C-alpha cells in the first residue's frame with residue numbers, strides 16, 4: 001500500500017461557520033483516510049477569542065470532542081504569533097482555517113503564508129482592507145506570485161458564502177474572457193429585507209417593521225446598523241472588483257448608500273435604533289411608491305462596471321421580470337456580464353449565508369489546497 005501524507009489542520013474561530021466546518025472536517029478526514037494513497041488530516045490547534053487548545057507533540061486532537069476540550073482549557077491564552085510559530089514547526093504541511101471575522105488576524109496573513117502555512121477562510125476583512133494588504137497577501141501566496149514553498153490562500157466563502165462566485169470569476173478572468181459588469185444582491189440580510197419590504201406581488205410591511213422582523217428571525221447582525229450601513233456589501237464588491245482587475249483602495253473608496261437615517265447614526269444601542277426607526281418610515285415609503293409607480297420594485301444591490309472603473313452600492317429599482325426582483329427569501333444573486341456571455345449574463349443564485357453552506361465553501365477550499373500540497 002502506498003504511504004500516505006499527513007496534513008496538519010488548525011482552526012481559529014468556532015462560531016456558526018467554525019462548528020459546521022468541524023463537522024465537515026470529520027467527514028473529510030474519514031473519506032481521505034480510505035483513499036489510495038491515503039491523506040491523514042490531523043487537527044492540531046483550535047482557537048477562539050479567549051482560549052486555545054493545541055497538541056504539543058503534533059498528535060491528532062479528536063475532532064468530535066475538540067470543542068468540549070477547548071471549553072475546559074485553563075492554560076493562558078497565547079499570542080497569535082506564538083501559535084503561528086508553533087504551526088510553522090509542525091513536521092508537515094499546515095492549513096490554517098480562519099473562521100473569525102477578525103482583522104488583527106487578517107493582517108498577519110502575509111507572514112503566515114511566508115512560513116509555508118496555507119490559509120482557507122470565509123473572512124472578508126483581509127481581502128477587503130487596503131489594496132496594499134491585498135498585494136502583500138498575493139505576493140506571499142504560492143498561488144499568487146510567492147515562492148513555491150509558501151502557503152496557498154483560498155477565500156471562496158468571503159463572497160456569496162458557499163456559492164461558487166470567486167472561483168467562477170477567477171475562471172472567467174484566467175480563461176481570457178472580458179468581464180464587463182458584475183451586478184447583484186450580495187447580502188442575505190438585505191435580500192430578505194427588501195423581498196419582504198416590496199414583494200413583486202405587492203404588499204409588504206413598513207421598513208422599520210421589516211427590519212425588526214429580520215432581526216427577530218436572526219437574519220441581521222446583533223445591531224442591525226451593521227447590515228444597514230452597506231459596508232458588508234461594499235467589502236464583497238471590493239474583493240470582486242480586485243479579482244476583476246480594478247485596484248480598489250478600500251470599501252470606503254466608492255459610493256456606498258447607508259440605510260441608517262443620519263439622525264440615528266449615534267444611537268447608543270441597536271435596540272434604541274430599532275425603537276426610533278419607525279419615525280423615518282416615510283422616507284422609505286416614498287422610495288417604494290416611486291418604484292411602484294414605474295411598475296418596479298426596489299432592491300439593495302452592488303455593481304461593478306469594469307470598463308468605467310465604477311463601483312457602487314445602494315438602492316436601485318428593477319422591473320418585476322428582472323431576476324434581481326424575483327429573488328426569494330434571503331438568497332443572493334450575482335450576474336456576470338462578459339464578452340463571451342453577451343447579453344445573457346452568467347447568473348449564480350442561492351443561499352448566500354448560513355453555517356453549513358458557508359462551511360461548504362471553506363471545506364471545498366481545503367480540498368483544493370490538499371490537492372495542491374500533494
Ligand SMILES: NC(=O)c1ccc[n+]([C@@H]2O[C@H](COP(=O)([O-])OP(=O)(O)OC[C@H]3O[C@@H](n4cnc5c(N)ncnc54)[C@H](OP(=O)(O)O)[C@@H]3O)[C@@H](O)[C@H]2O)c1
Pocket residue numbers: 012013014015016017018047048049050051099100101102104105122123124157158160161352353354355358
Ligand atoms: N455565517 C455566515 O453565513 C457567513 C457567510 C459568509 C461569510 N461568513 C464569515 O465567516 C466568518 C465566521 O463567521 P461566524 O458567523 O462563524 O462568526 P461567529 O459565530 O461570530 O464566530 C466567530 C468565531 O471567531 C472567534 N474569534 C473572534 N475573534 C477572534 C480572535 N481574535 N482570535 C481567535 N478567535 C476569534 C470567536 O471566538 P469566541 O467563540 O471565543 O467568541 C468565534 O468562535 C466571518 O468572517 C464571517 O464574515 C459567515
Ligand SMILES: *[C@@H]1O[C@H](CO)[C@@H](O)[C@H](O)[C@H]1NC(C)=O
Pocket residue numbers: 011012013014015016017018019020021022097099100354355356358359
Ligand atoms: C466558521 O465560521 C462560520 C461562520 O461563523 C461558522 O458557521 C462555522 O461553524 C465556523 N467553523 C469553525 C470550524 O469554527
Ligand SMILES: *[C@@H]1O[C@H](CO)[C@@H](O)[C@H](O)[C@H]1NC(C)=O
Pocket residue numbers: 006033040041042058059060
Ligand atoms: C496521522 O498522523 C499523526 C501525526 O503524525 C499520527 O499521530 C496519527 O497516528 C496518524 N493517523 C493515522 C490514522 O494514520
Ligand SMILES: *[C@@H]1O[C@H](CO)[C@@H](O)[C@H](O)[C@H]1NC(C)=O
Pocket residue numbers: 143144153154155156166170243
Ligand atoms: C489563489 O487563490 C485565490 C483565492 O481563491 C484566487 O483568488 C487566486 O486566483 C489564486 N491564484 C492562482 C494563481 O491560482
